[in-house]
Amino acid sequence: MDKHIHTPMTEKKARELRAGDYVYITGTIYTARDAAHKRMQETLAAGERLPIDVRDAIIYYMGPSPAREGRPIGSAGPTTASRMDKYAPKLLSLGLRGMIGKGKRSSEVLEAICANGAVYFAAVGGAGALLSKSIVASELVAYEDLGTEAIRRLEVVDFPVIVVADTEGNNLYETAIKEYASQTTV
Amino acid sequence: MRTIYVGEITKNIKEMCIEANYFLSQDMDAAMKHAVSIEKAPLGRQILSQLQENLQIAGKDMIPICQDTGMAVVFLEIGQEVHLEGGLLEDAVNEGVRQGYTEGYLRKSVVKDPLERENTKDNTPAVIHYEIVKGDTLTITVAPKGFGSENMSRIFMLKPADGIEGVKQAILTAVKDAGPNACPPMVVGVGIGGTFEKCALMAKKALTRKTGSHAETPYVKAMEEELLQKINGLGIGPGGLGGTVTALAVHIETYPTHIAGLPVAVNICCHVNRHVTRVL
Numbered sequence: 427m428d429k430h431i432h433t434p435m436t437e438k439k440a441r442e443l444r445a446g447d448y449v450y451i452t453g454t455i456y457t458a459r460d461a462a463h464k465r466m467q468e469t470l471a472a473g474e475r476l477p478i479d480v481r482d483a484i485i486y487y488m489g490p491s492p493a494r495e496g497r498p499i500g501s502a503g504p505t506t507a508s509r510m511d512k513y514a515p516k517l518l519s520l521g522l523r524g525m526i527g528k529g530k531r532s533s534e535v536l537e538a539i540c541a542n543g544a545v546y547f548a549a550v551g552g553a554g555a556l557l558s559k560s561i562v563a564s565e566l567v568a569y570e571d572l573g574t575e576a577i578r579r580l581e582v583v584d585f586p587v588i589v590v591a592d593t594e595g596n597n598l599y600e601t602a603i604k605e606y607a608s609q610t611t612v
Numbered sequence: 613m614r615t616i617y618v619g620e621i622t623k624n625i626k627e628m629c630i631e632a633n634y635f636l637s638q639d640m641d642a643a644m645k646h647a648v649s650i651e652k653a654p655l656g657r658q659i660l661s662q663l664q665e666n667l668q669i670a671g672k673d674m675i676p677i678c679q680d681t682g683m684a685v686v687f688l689e690i691g692q693e694v695h696l697e698g699g700l701l702e703d704a705v706n707e708g709v710r711q712g713y714t715e716g717y718l719r720k721s722v723v724k725d726p727l728e729r730e731n732t733k734d735n736t737p738a739v740i741h742y743e744i745v746k747g748d749t750l751t752i753t754v755a756p757k758g759f760g761s762e763n764m765s766r767i768f769m770l771k772p773a774d775g776i777e778g779v780k781q782a783i784l785t786a787v788k789d790a791g792p793n794a795c796p797p798m799v800v801g802v803g804i805g806g807t808f809e810k811c812a813l814m815a816k817k818a819l820t821r822k823t824g825s826h827a828e829t830p831y832v833k834a835m836e837e838e839l840l841q842k843i844n845g846l847g848i849g850p851g852g853l854g855g856t857v858t859a860l861a862v863h864i865e866t867y868p869t870h871i872a873g874l875p876v877a878v879n880i881c882c883h884v885n886r887h888v889t890r891v892l
Contacts, residue, residue: 461729491679491719500717501670501679506760506793528760529793529852550659550851551760551795552882555675556666573731574679574719586662588655588853599792602847602854606653609845612784 430584434482435523437543443589445596449547450584455484455526456567459505461575463513470516477568477577481521484547488526489574490564491554499564499580503554504528507546511535518542526587530599540595547587548598560585614748615695616892618704621752624890625708628754629684630716632886633676636667639823640799640885643860647797647850656855660797663850663883674717677884678795681718682756684709684738687817693748702740710734721759741813753820755887761798761880764790767812770874776831779804779876780839786878787843787859792852795882799823800843800862803877805869815879818863820887827864836862850883860885 427446431439433453443449456478458466466476487507491500507527514525515538523544528551531539539546549557563581570576590598636644644667648660670677686705690696698704713720713735722736723729745751766786770778783802790798803814826833839862849855860883869875 489679489719489721491676491681492717494674494717500719501676501681503679505680506763508793528795530791548792548851548853550662550666551792552678552884553662553666554679555670555673555677556662558675559669573733574721575731588851598854599852602653602655602849603791603852604847606656606849606854606856607845607847609784609842609847612781612788612846 433484435484436482437523440523440543440545441593443545443592444594445589445592445598445601447589449587449589451484451587452583452585453581455486455580455582455585457486457488457578457580459487459489459575460509461572462569462577463510465569467513467516480517482523484524484526485517485522486526486580493564499558499561501554502558502561504549504551507531514538518544531591536591536595536597539591540593543593545589545593546591548590549587557585613693613695615697616750617698618696618701619698620892621701621704621750622708622711624752624892625686625705625754626712626715628752628888628890629709629712629718629756632754632756632888633681633716633718634674635671636677636884637887643823644883647857647860651850651855651857653849653855655853656850656857659850659853660857676718678758679719680721680758680760681713682758682886683722684735685755685757685816686738686740687743687753687755687820688740689743689745689751691747691749692744694750705738705740706736709738710736750892751889752892753887753889755820758882758884761790761794761882764794765815765879766877767808768876769808770876772872772874774874776835779874780835782876783839783878784842784846786880788846790880791848794880796848796852797850797857797860797883799881799885800839800859801879801881802862802864804864804866804875806867806875808875810867811875811877812879814865814867815877818865819879819881819885820889821863823885824861825863829866832864832866836864
């Protein structure tokens with residue numbers, strides 16, 4: 427089912443989404459990947475404030491290629507989400523409402539998604555040029571020294587994603603594959 | 613003896629890094645168009661058509677096909693009648709990568725040390741494989757490798773008793789575990805035989821073969837065909853969201869091995885499978 431959502435992403439909006447929904451996101455989202463997550467974890471461990479407010483926010487696991495002059499961003503597709511699995515449950519407990527990436531998540535993350543009322547979205551991996559067209563502005567927020575891995579605030583318009591894991595515990599990667607599997611033994 | 617100036621190598625590698633990241637090679641383009649025509653899942657077809665649109669935008673607006681513009685893997689087949697002048701070959705290759713990634717607006721994804729993890733900021737060094745071959749030409753292949761798929765690659769040190777069925781099972785296991793992480797539809801490069809490092813290198817080089825081409829040995833060709841069919845029966849599909857096209861091709865390379873061993877390496881690549889070859 428096609429749905430349009432605007433940020434901030436409240437728990438109510440998250441709970442209305444189901445695995446398999448095709449969602450167009452409009453509003454503000456943040457980028458963070460491996461190194462930024464490690465820094466955020468260290469920040470929290472030191473008892474300090476995070477550089478972004480994660481409550482009702484969406485984090486896009488993405489490190490862009492450099493922008494050409496006059497453009498907001500370069501190629502901007504998702505990176506593999508499982509590398510952030512170690513850090514995601516803590517952020518979800520702080521109110522993080524959405525994550526955009528690609529690939530499988532750990533059982534700990536899937537449980538935290540249900541427990542906290544959040545959503546894991548997939549964007550199409552390897553479609554960075556196409557996805558960049560839905561990003562209208564990009565601003566560096568924190569950790570500039572990390573280069574492509576810095577935290578950026580993005581303004582997106584109808585950014586296309588698919589719900590993989592929802593608040594009810596459904597997981598599209600598992601159900602969709604079963605539908606087309608004829609090779610059941612490995 | 614033929615002289616090649618290393619500056620020529622730098623210039624070509626710079627251009628090849630850029631070309632590989634903005635334009636899909638002809639063989640991969642044909643494989644992706646074929647995938648659209650045979651995918652049965654509606655969502656799978658929708659994703660494949662988005663990937664077609666992505667390729668058009670990349671070439672037209674000069675935006676890299678994928679933001680992960682890879683670590684540059686460079687194969688050099690150096691004819692033994694070639695004499696290189698003008699500096700060190702390794703430096704010339706890395707200078708080409710530096711210029712390509714900087715001037716080509718490509719992402720700098722390389723860290724100087726695997727544990728200290730400080731970005732080198734120019735995507736160097738490349739991973740360079742040298743081979744001395746017959747003749748007086750230098751063949752360069754640039755294959756920028758993204759790590760979504762690289763991370764899902766595997767090596768299996770099987771026993772001779774595991775045989776061909778054990779090999780097939782290992783390859784299917786690697787692909788199934790890779791699933792959506794490796795940006796399917798993928799290309800599966802396989803090395804069988806040799807030693808631990810030789811079979812990994814064969815698997816990598818297999819990815820640079822013309823997509824969909826087959827091994828010359830009849831039983832290896834038969835394995836490539838059978839495995840492609842079985843992989844596509846896993847149901848993973850485009851983007852891992854279900855479908856009948858999980859892989860575009862399976863390329864297998866073999867080499868003599870030890871009486872006690874049966875190494876199998878599976879190097880998985882995404883649907884971009886960048887590779888550009890030039891002969892100097």
